[in-house]
Amino acid sequence: MTVTDAPPLEHGVSRIKINRIGLWLFFLSEAMLFAGLIAIRFSLLGTEVDEAVSQSIGLVITVILLASSYTAFRAEHAAHKGDQAAMVQYLWATLILGTIFLGGVAFEWYEAFMEFPPGTAFGTVFFTMTGIHAFHVITGLIFLTVLIRNAKAGRYADDSWPVEAGVKYWHFVDIVWVFFYPVLYLI
Amino acid sequence: MNIVRGLIGGAVGYILGAALLMTIRVATGARAWEVESVSAGAWMFALIGWLLAVGVWRYWAREWFGLELVPYTTTGWRRYLDFDTDHKVIGIQYLVKFLTMFFMAGLFAMLMRYELMDNGEALLDSGRYNAIMSLHGTMMVFVAVAATVGAFGNFVVPIMIGADDMAFPRLNALSFWLIPPVLIALTVSFVSGGYDTGWTGYAPLSVESDVGGLFFNLAFFTLGLSSIIGALNIIVTVVTMRAKGMNWMRLPIFVWSIFVTSILSLIFTQFIALAMLMVVLDRTAGMVFFDPASGGDPLLYQHIFWFYSHPAVYIMILPAFGITLEIISHFSRKPLFGYKWAVGGLLGIMGMSMFVWAHHMFTSGMAEALRKPFLASTELISIPTGMIFLSAVGTLWLGKIRLELPMLFALAVLFNFLIGGITGVFLADVPVDIQLQDTYFVVAHLHYVVLGGGIFGLFAAIYYWFPKMTGRMMNDRLGKIHFWWMMVGFNVTFLPMFIVGLQGMNRRVADYTPDLVGTNRVISMAGFFLGTSFVVFLYNFIYSWIKGAKAPANPWGARTLEWQVPSPPPHENFEVPPIILADPYGYGEPDSDHADLGIGTLPKIQETVEA
Amino acid sequence: MRESPGFTAIVVLSVLTVIEYFVSAEAVAGAFFWLLIISIAKAAIILVAFMHLRNIFGNEHS
Ligand SMILES: [Cu+2]
Numbered sequence: 001m002t003v004t005d006a007p008p009l010e011h012g013v014s015r016i017k018i019n020r021i022g023l024w025l026f027f028l029s030e031a032m033l034f035a036g037l038i039a040i041r042f043s044l045l046g047t048e049v050d051e052a053v054s055q056s057i058g059l060v061i062t063v064i065l066l067a068s069s070y071t072a073f074r075a076e077h078a079a080h081k082g083d084q085a086a087m088v089q090y091l092w093a094t095l096i097l098g099t100i101f102l103g104g105v106a107f108e109w110y111e112a113f114m115e116f117p118p119g120t121a122f123g124t125v126f127f128t129m130t131g132i133h134a135f136h137v138i139t140g141l142i143f144l145t146v147l148i149r150n151a152k153a154g155r156y157a158d159d160s161w162p163v164e165a166g167v168k169y170w171h172f173v174d175i176v177w178v179f180f181y182p183v184l185y186l187i
Numbered sequence: 188m189n190i191v192r193g194l195i196g197g198a199v200g201y202i203l204g205a206a207l208l209m210t211i212r213v214a215t216g217a218r219a220w221e222v223e224s225v226s227a228g229a230w231m232f233a234l235i236g237w238l239l240a241v242g243v244w245r246y247w248a249r250e251w252f253g254l255e256l257v258p259y260t261t262t263g264w265r266r267y268l269d270f271d272t273d274h275k276v277i278g279i280q281y282l283v284k285f286l287t288m289f290f291m292a293g294l295f296a297m298l299m300r301y302e303l304m305d306n307g308e309a310l311l312d313s314g315r316y317n318a319i320m321s322l323h324g325t326m327m328v329f330v331a332v333a334a335t336v337g338a339f340g341n342f343v344v345p346i347m348i349g350a351d352d353m354a355f356p357r358l359n360a361l362s363f364w365l366i367p368p369v370l371i372a373l374t375v376s377f378v379s380g381g382y383d384t385g386w387t388g389y390a391p392l393s394v395e396s397d398v399g400g401l402f403f404n405l406a407f408f409t410l411g412l413s414s415i416i417g418a419l420n421i422i423v424t425v426v427t428m429r430a431k432g433m434n435w436m437r438l439p440i441f442v443w444s445i446f447v448t449s450i451l452s453l454i455f456t457q458f459i460a461l462a463m464l465m466v467v468l469d470r471t472a473g474m475v476f477f478d479p480a481s482g483g484d485p486l487l488y489q490h491i492f493w494f495y496s497h498p499a500v501y502i503m504i505l506p507a508f509g510i511t512l513e514i515i516s517h518f519s520r521k522p523l524f525g526y527k528w529a530v531g532g533l534l535g536i537m538g539m540s541m542f543v544w545a546h547h548m549f550t551s552g553m554a555e556a557l558r559k560p561f562l563a564s565t566e567l568i569s570i571p572t573g574m575i576f577l578s579a580v581g582t583l584w585l586g587k588i589r590l591e592l593p594m595l596f597a598l599a600v601l602f603n604f605l606i607g608g609i610t611g612v613f614l615a616d617v618p619v620d621i622q623l624q625d626t627y628f629v630v631a632h633l634h635y636v637v638l639g640g641g642i643f644g645l646f647a648a649i650y651y652w653f654p655k656m657t658g659r660m661m662n663d664r665l666g667k668i669h670f671w672w673m674m675v676g677f678n679v680t681f682l683p684m685f686i687v688g689l690q691g692m693n694r695r696v697a698d699y700t701p702d703l704v705g706t707n708r709v710i711s712m713a714g715f716f717l718g719t720s721f722v723v724f725l726y727n728f729i730y731s732w733i734k735g736a737k738a739p740a741n742p743w744g745a746r747t748l749e750w751q752v753p754s755p756p757p758h759e760n761f762e763v764p765p766i767i768l769a770d771p772y773g774y775g776e777p778d779s780d781h782a783d784l785g786i787g788t789l790p791k792i793q794e795t796v797e798a
Numbered sequence: 799m800r801e802s803p804g805f806t807a808i809v810v811l812s813v814l815t816v817i818e819y820f821v822s823a824e825a826v827a828g829a830f831f832w833l834l835i836i837s838i839a840k841a842a843i844i845l846v847a848f849m850h851l852r853n854i855f856g857n858e859h860s
Contacts, residue, residue: 012427012428012764013427013428017427017854018354018355018423018427018428020853020854021423021426021427021854022354022355022419022420022423024854025419025422025423025453026419028453028454029415029419029453029454029456029457030457032454032455032457032458033457033458033460033461036457036458036461036491036494037461040461040465040476040487040491043484043487043490044476044482044483044484044487045482047830055819055823059815059816059819062815063812063815066808066811066812066815067808067812069808069811069844069848070804070805070807070808070848072848073803073804073807073847073848074803074804077803077804117473118468118472118473118474118475119473119474119475119481120475120481120482121475121481121482121483122482123474124468124474124475124476124482124483127472127474128464128465128468128474132464146251146252149252149253150251150253153253155253168849171844171848171849172849174844175841175844175845178837178840178841178844179837179841181815181818182818182822182833182834182836182837185822186818186819186821186822186829186833187822187829187830187833
């Protein structure tokens with residue numbers, strides 16, 4: 001969203017603040033979806049975790065995703081300071097870390113198909129939760145790719161809102177995983 | 188033209204998505220084509236293709252890729268077929284779209300009543316009957332959920348708060364253009380044999396139903412997406428775009444009702460998307476959410492479904508409450524009685540609506556310990572509802588009542604909802620509910636709430652705002668004929684349903700015992716009577732739009748902002764941003780102005796129209 | 799750590815994650831409760847330190 005969306009009234013709330021409120025409300029709505037998934041998990045499985053989930057993969061990809069949140073934060077920081085070069089570098093770092101995370105999930109899925117296929121209760125919950133989360137990661141990666149492409153054309157020198165939105169979305173996906181990790185791997 | 192482009196885009200999206208999924212399926216060793224698995228995934232690609240082709244690409248997405256946007260040059264009536272971002276155009280698009288859906292669903296109801304004229308099989312076998320019953324319910328629920336918010340939330344709310352448009356105009360257009368695919372999915376569903384689960388789509392039946400059930404799931408999912416986006420837009424608009432001086436306690440009550448409805452939509456619609464998604468995954472990906480043999484739980488569906496669908500009842504009814512209060516104040520020439528209590532009632536309903544869902548499940552076999560708390564919470568929610576009623580009745584009290592068309596419909600909402608609400612208290616009572624569950628008593632209750640409340644409210648809004656939307660007056664005489672015809676037809680149709688329900692007639696069955704034939708004849712005849720009343724409406728609606736008398740800016744002498752601008756309003760709504768001076772309901776208060784429009788302020792409009 | 803905003807946050811987040819892992823692996827008494835607390839703490843850190851949650855309430859700075 002850019003400035004061509006409805007111009008604010010003279011006395012009104014600034015465009016960037018309107019955008020921010022919209023984005024946060026979107027997170028609130030999405031949070032309900034993920035809360036519902038967690039509730040379904042406890043409703044069907046109690047606190048049981050299938051022993052076959054790979055604890056090492058879980059820990060590694062969790063730390064990687066957290067690290068990507070840090071690089072995303074630095075990208076936004078650079079964008080606000082107007083440091084385009086650093087911004088692109090950090091966006092690249094986030095993109096790469098996110099892709100590694102996705103690779104970890106894919107590897108975990110490959111193992112999971114043998115151990116607990118979707119036809120089991122744990123498999124159903126595991127594939128649905130990681131699947132919906134991975135879908136959000138993929139959209140986030142697409143968002144980051146577009147940002148990097150446009151940043152090279154110098155589009156965010158004046159208006160850093162798209163970068164802020166992409167980074168915030170990435171953080172949100174990260175927060176979801178903060179809850180999914182213990183719920184799927186630990187408890 | 189634009190729609191053809193969209194259809195092509197959707198088809199291309201579907202084919203690309205199907206090709207991608209089939210490649211994956213072959214790579215994993217599965218059979219390439221399997222209609223459900225492929226269609227479910229390809230539907231998402233088809234949606235994207237449809238949206239891009241219908242205008243998102245030309246007017247929005249090109250800039251993400253550093254391309255020049257296509258300038259928007261459409262004018263005249265073609266704007267209603269295009270990806271237009273003006274909230275007034277979108278409001279009318281919603282209205283026409285959902286009226287179409289409403290009349291289609293009404294025709295299905297006529298078919299059902301024809302079948303039920305006599306016991307035994309007349310026109311439809313039980314499978315066909317169930318398909319038509321399901322489609323009628325689904326489409327009517329869609330209309331009730333989205334028509335008022337979509338049409339009037341879009342058209343009126345921005346003007347009422349003194350804004351020039353919604354906060355995110357392009358997102359607004361996008362949320363409308365997600366609606367045609369809903370109708371397409373339902374059509375595909377019907378053509379491919381329909382589904383027999385009713386609009387509730389309970390698992391495990393819905394998991395086992397034919398392919399038509401899948402497209403029902405996709406339709407509901409798509410409508411959910413549209414609702415969430417639309418609700419988000421309205422919330423941000425009300426929070427950030429209010430004119431100077433329009434503080435929260437000066438908001439017209441209709442804006443409050445749409446605002447509260449949107450919060451409910453934003454939060455709870457995710458759960459219907461989730462429920463639909465789970466059924467689709469059970470159907471297509473071999474998952475076992477609802478299969479007890481493999482560790483699933485069929486009741487899980489009902490919990491998730493009603494966790495959305497009870498708040499959805501308020502999504503259907505709160506806008507009608509808002510319209511009713513709004514109209515009653517303007518047509519009683521009195522300030523809204525207990526404005527703060529009415530707002531409190533709306534907020535109270537919003538807060539409590541998430542704690543009552545299991546009253547739909549008293550006979551489902553859920554844990555018995557859940558019954559009492561849900562009985563109590565359900566009956567408690569009648570308190571905030573009562574506050575809204577009190578506000579309506581208190582406003583009427585000693586008012587200078589003008590029985591114009593919108594007022595008639597508003598009073599009908601009060602009357603019908605009273606019956607619907609009180610029978611709801613019966614049904615909340617566990618012992619009574621165990622007797623009445625799955626009978627026509629529930630059908631009658633539901634129709635009194637949703638049709639008698641929600642849809643009568645929709646028609647009140649249409650008659651009230653038609654002059655503002657089209658710039659022409661509706662024919663008053665035809666309107667009054669329509670009102671009495673509809674009101675009588677409605678009550679004669681649905682009151683006897685309480686009786687056949689008490690006598691044990693089951694809903695969602697094409698047949699019944701011979702002793703109920705007499706009453707069912709009456710119901711069917713009255714049903715056809717009710718159905719034909721809409722012919723009058725439709726004639727009036729189309730005729731008045733084309734040839735009706737030109738409407739003045741403020742035909743009702745109302746004080747809210749939308750009536751202080753020309754009919755229909757200019758593109759920017761206001762010449763200069765208005766400044767709000769007092770609350771909108773200051774009828775009978777000398778020298779009180781709602782707003783300064785910056786054009787020599789507004790004359791005391793309520794006095795100029797009728798002293 | 800000067801000139802390195804967000805670094806403290808990511809260190810704390812990583813440490814908390816490792817603690818989570820061991821709370822579960824060692825089956826500490828009341829693990830469920832501790833995991834819940836730690837998750838909420840981690841989410842709060844991301845919300846406040848990374849996402850500037852306060853920005854939507856207070857007045858803006860870009
Ligand atoms: Cu309910």
